[in-house]
Amino acid sequence: MKDRATLVGSVVAAILASICCIGPLAFGLLGIGSIGFASALAPLRPWLIGATAFFLTAGFYLAYRPRALAACEDGVCRPADRRTQRVLLWMTSALAIALMTYPSWSGAFDLSRTAAGAGDEAAGPTVTLEISGMTCAACGPGIEQELLRVPGVVGARVDYATERAEVRLATTAADPGHLIAAVERAGYKASLTDERAAARASVSEGPPLAGQWRGQLVVGEGRTSELVVDLGLVANRWVGQFDLHDFGVEDYPVEVAFDGRSVTLHLTAAQIDFDGMLSVAGEAVAGMATSQGHRDSLVLKRAGEARFSAEFLALEKVAEDSARVEPLSADAAELRRRFNEDRASTRLVMLLSPT
Amino acid sequence: MFKGIATEALKGYAVWEPILRTDDVRGARKATTILPDPRVRHYWIDGQEVGETFQAPLGLKGEPAWDVYLVYPPGIEWKGKSPPKPTYFMHQLAALPAARRLNSETLAAKLQKVLAK
Secondary structure, eight states: OHHHHHHHHHHHHHHHHHHHHHHHHHHHHHTSOOOHHHHHTGGGHHHHHHHHHHHHHHHHHHHHSOOOGGGOBTTBOOOOOOHHHHHHHHHHHHHHHHHHTHHHHGGGGOTHHHHHHHHHHSOOOEEEEEEEOOOSTTHHHHHHHHHHTSTTEEEEEEETTTTEEEEEEOSSOOOHHHHHHHHHHTTOEEEOOHHHHHHHHHHHTSSTTOEEEEEEEEOSSSOEEEEEEEEEEETTEEEEEEEEGGGTEEEEEEEEEEETTEEEEEEGGGTEEEEEEEOTTSSEEEEEEEETTEEEEEEEEETTOTTOOOOEEEOOOOOTTOOOEEEEOTTOHHHHHHHHHTTTSEEEEEEEOOO | OOTTOOOTTEEEEEEEOOOSTTOOHHHHHHHGGGSOOTTEEEEEESSSHHHHHTHHHHTOOSSOOOSEEEEEOTTOOOOSSSOOOOSEEEEOOSSSOGGGBOOHHHHHHHHHHHHHO
């Protein structure tokens, strides 16, 4: 009984000692991804290896120690049959050693090639992450699986030797913050480096938002108006302007914030706030628009999109007989010009508060 | 007021400006419905600069000109930065003479008189 307990103990300890590495491999092969539990055992590995060694030593002692005379009965000493025990012990030892040394030969099961393969096919920016906390190459597949779950990520390869993850993105952006969070979900740590900051800059300041976008607004009962937003990058800063032609709103500024795929537009003059996400293919920004207490979905499509479809913002109804309102500059040049053009007429100038 | 004066010889300019905290271009668009006459052009200024420009011709101090109505007969031109002095005006402000407080009938009569000349 004691012998059997020793054997079981050594195998359990060996499994625990290696689970931080073999766990992700097993989970990866099963397709259920990495689990933080496996990596959490990594700091205990030296202790678990010691426990394995202790159990195996005890097992060998019990298997090969001289037999006590009590085994002799009726004056005849029969040699004890410890062959089975010894065979089991050697098999257990082989298994325990294999498990304990798994980190040094785990490269043969490196699943990262599979994960990275998809990424190699797609062109797009690459972000390199530094990973800490890995104890063997088998930690990689779990991290890669978590990274591949991040929207916009098309490939991921973790290199245990350099402790780096190379993440390939679609042409549109994936927020590096999401990538770091994915690594942490896998049970490891990641931190920003200059290289990654540069990658982030290239992602967030690249061309994805540049261009003209169009959407439709509901502005009355069954009446729509086209919202046109032009966005561009000037001196590393996103700038934009928008038009609502039906309401005489032209070339009004848009406050733009763009981080990863997250897009925020503030259309000051129309009091419309829009929070959306850039689609992976970069053809649309979909999100929620808020205007004076009204909130509804709004999709802005790239101008020229064949699949242009209108989704409506339920804006407050604007009086159907409202007149065109022209923007006036601070020097009132437009008013002065019109006033003088109408010099043959009697003129009434009214300065009014809308409220 | 415009409804009662059916002549193309009268032009109106409504300059909507942010005076109150709730004033904005959307409010201005809505407010245009109270002046739905095609002879009236509507402007929105995102600031009080124009109101300040009209302080001098009205003799107004301390606050920008707002809720004021200035009448100009034919021939008067706006030269330079400051607008010309109106031949007549009405208002809804405490800082200007009470005798000129807005009365739509009085203002309409004044406009008719200028147009008749």
